[in-house]
Amino acid sequence: MSDITIKIKDREGEIHELQAPTDMGMNLMELCKAYELPVEGTCGGMAMCASCQCYVLSEHQLPEMQDAEEDMLDQAFYVEDNSRLGCQIPITEDLDGLEIELAPESEV
């Protein structure tokens, strides 16, 4: 299976074009960490820290938010309508061309 491309704008406004494997069971938070972008992922992907919050800039159809993600975003800072937790978004072929921006650093 081939890789997909995901564009990530970091907190300095720099855009990183990442190649993401769709066959490794990775999520967006893990992808950012693999490329050493400044995403903490403190809770290890349990939707409990919001350090992986990002804003979705493109029109991709993403998996629906589960309760844990919604609850976490209720408590997080800098939340916008297009906020998602990167760790709750698995990398699949449907995400090819996805564009996201890292939310400002914040932890609850």
Ligand code: FES
């Ligand atoms: S890594 Fe903690 S909420 Fe995503």
